[in-house]
Amino acid sequence: MDVGSPWVEGMNGSPVIYKKTARQVSCRINDEVAILDLDRAIYFGLQGVGVHIWDALEQPRSVADLCSSVMAEFDVSEAVCRADILKVLGSLEAEGLVEATLQQDPRG
Numbered sequence: 505m506d507v508g509s510p511w512v513e514g515m516n517g518s519p520v521i522y523k524k525t526a527r528q529v530s531c532r533i534n535d536e537v538a539i540l541d542l543d544r545a546i547y548f549g550l551q552g553v554g555v556h557i558w559d560a561l562e563q564p565r566s567v568a569d570l571c572s573s574v575m576a577e578f579d580v581s582e583a584v585c586r587a588d589i590l591k592v593l594g595s596l597e598a599e600g601l602v603e604a605t606l607q608q609d610p611r612g
Contacts, residue, residue: 521607522593523564528601530558539601548599553578557592561602567593 524530530539537550537558550558553574560573570593571585580588596602 519566519568519607520604521564521566522561522570522597522602522604524558524561525601525603541600543600548601553588554592557589564605566607 527542528539530537537555539548560570570589574585
């Protein structure tokens with residue numbers, strides 16, 4: 505699924521859920537996160553809000569969930585928050601560090 509564009513809902517209205525891929529490992533180094541892409545042996549680093557987003561992705565999350573979490577910790581408007589989160593998620597997905605899936609309807 506290409507979510508480099510602002511995909512936050514699937515065609516059926518289900519929210520898009522982001523999660524970390526299994527092809528990476530990460531650790532905290534002071535106030536930053538270092539992420540190793542296991543397929544390519546390349547390191548990536550996150551700081552500030554990126555660290556907050558990465559930590560929140562310990563569980564699969566929607567953009568709305570991530571935005572609520574970021575807005576609770578940082579002084580940012582909803583519009584700016586949403587745009588920034590989509591940009592970060594798009595970059596992480598492009599590098600193969602997160603993936604997007606449609607949230608399954610619990611009713612089956």
